[in-house]
Amino acid sequence: MTGFLVEALSWALILAGAFFTIVGALGLMRMPELFTRMHAASITDTLGATLLILGMMLQAGASLVALKLLFILLLFFATGPVVTHALAQSALHARVEPELAEDRRARAAEPPGDGRQP
Amino acid sequence: MRIVSLAGFLFAFWLVLSGHYTAMLVAAGAVCAILCALAAVRMRIADAEGHPIHLFVGALTYFPWLAWEIAKSAWAVTKVVLDPKLPISPTMTVVKASQRTPLGVNIYANSITLTPGTITVGVSGNDLTVHALVRDGAIDLEGGGMDRRVSQFEGSA
Numbered sequence: 001m002t003g004f005l006v007e008a009l010s011w012a013l014i015l016a017g018a019f020f021t022i023v024g025a026l027g028l029m030r031m032p033e034l035f036t037r038m039h040a041a042s043i044t045d046t047l048g049a050t051l052l053i054l055g056m057m058l059q060a061g062a063s064l065v066a067l068k069l070l071f072i073l074l075l076f077f078a079t080g081p082v083v084t085h086a087l088a089q090s091a092l093h094a095r096v097e098p099e100l101a102e103d104r105r106a107r108a109a110e111p112p113g114d115g116r117q118p
Numbered sequence: 119m120r121i122v123s124l125a126g127f128l129f130a131f132w133l134v135l136s137g138h139y140t141a142m143l144v145a146a147g148a149v150c151a152i153l154c155a156l157a158a159v160r161m162r163i164a165d166a167e168g169h170p171i172h173l174f175v176g177a178l179t180y181f182p183w184l185a186w187e188i189a190k191s192a193w194a195v196t197k198v199v200l201d202p203k204l205p206i207s208p209t210m211t212v213v214k215a216s217q218r219t220p221l222g223v224n225i226y227a228n229s230i231t232l233t234p235g236t237i238t239v240g241v242s243g244n245d246l247t248v249h250a251l252v253r254d255g256a257i258d259l260e261g262g263g264m265d266r267r268v269s270q271f272e273g274s275a
Contacts (some may be wrong), residue, residue, distance in 0.1 A: 002129075007219060021162055024199075026135035026200075027198075031206070032206075035208060035239075036251055037236055039236075039251040040195065040199055041197070043192050046188050046192055046233075047234070064134060065191070068135065071134070071135075080232065081232050084237055085227070085238055089240060098210065099208075100252065101209060102256075103209070104209060104210065104212070104256060104260075105212050106224050
């Protein structure tokens with residue numbers, strides 16, 4: 001009975017992870033330009049990867065393999081933002097300007113408020 | 119103290135990756151862990167930044183909180199992607215990082231990037247330039263909720 005529950009939970013996690021990975025890929029196709037595409041890709045490498053690896057850890061059971069999968073997940077979480085940041089910054093450096101609906105960068109000069117504009 | 123903890127963590131890491139537990143190999147692993155810790159000290163990377171063990175207790179509550187934030191915003195971005203109208207409103211903004219140390223600012227900037235829908239594209243001192251997929255994401259960050267949570271985590275030592 002417990003075996004069945006673990007198996008079912010594991011499959012649910014893996015299927016959910018696959019769903020979010022596909023959503024990330026779909027977003028990559030649908031978004032109009034580089035910066036917005038990076039947001040779509042980040043679904044894949046955060047929620048997608050986490051759910052897939054949690055599902056695989058349940059498949060592995062309480063073993064060294066499960067711990068190694070956990071290390072892979074931690075590696076994703078440590079390297080993911082660094083790579084994303086490097087990509088975004090090199091794009092800005094190469095003068096790839098993001099298409100913006102609103103630019104609030106000048107706001108930094110204003111006195112601190114709650115950030116909400118009237 | 120930091121060296122002992124660094125060697126301990128390295129040895130635990132070695133144990134997990136190895137899987138071979140004969141006395142000779144485990145002893146070799148222990149020696150390697152100690153040598154690596156000493157090398158890290160000599161390279162001056164075994165400091166509060168390279169091995170932030172003082173954040174360990176705070177991390178036990180910070181990372182689950184961050185994971186939940188990631189799940190919430192990943193779901194929000196998923197809804198945007200699956201919406202036929204693709205309701206994006208890309209916004210750039212500048213947020214203040216109130217953390218005291220470069221490590222704290224780094225944790226904040228990386229937490230912003232890890233959360234889907236917001237990316238830190240630039241850091242200068244305590245000012246982070248952030249690109250957000252939707253306007254509300256930028257305004258949420260300007261509100262400073264995550265900034266306060268990271269500062270609390272940093273100050274929990």
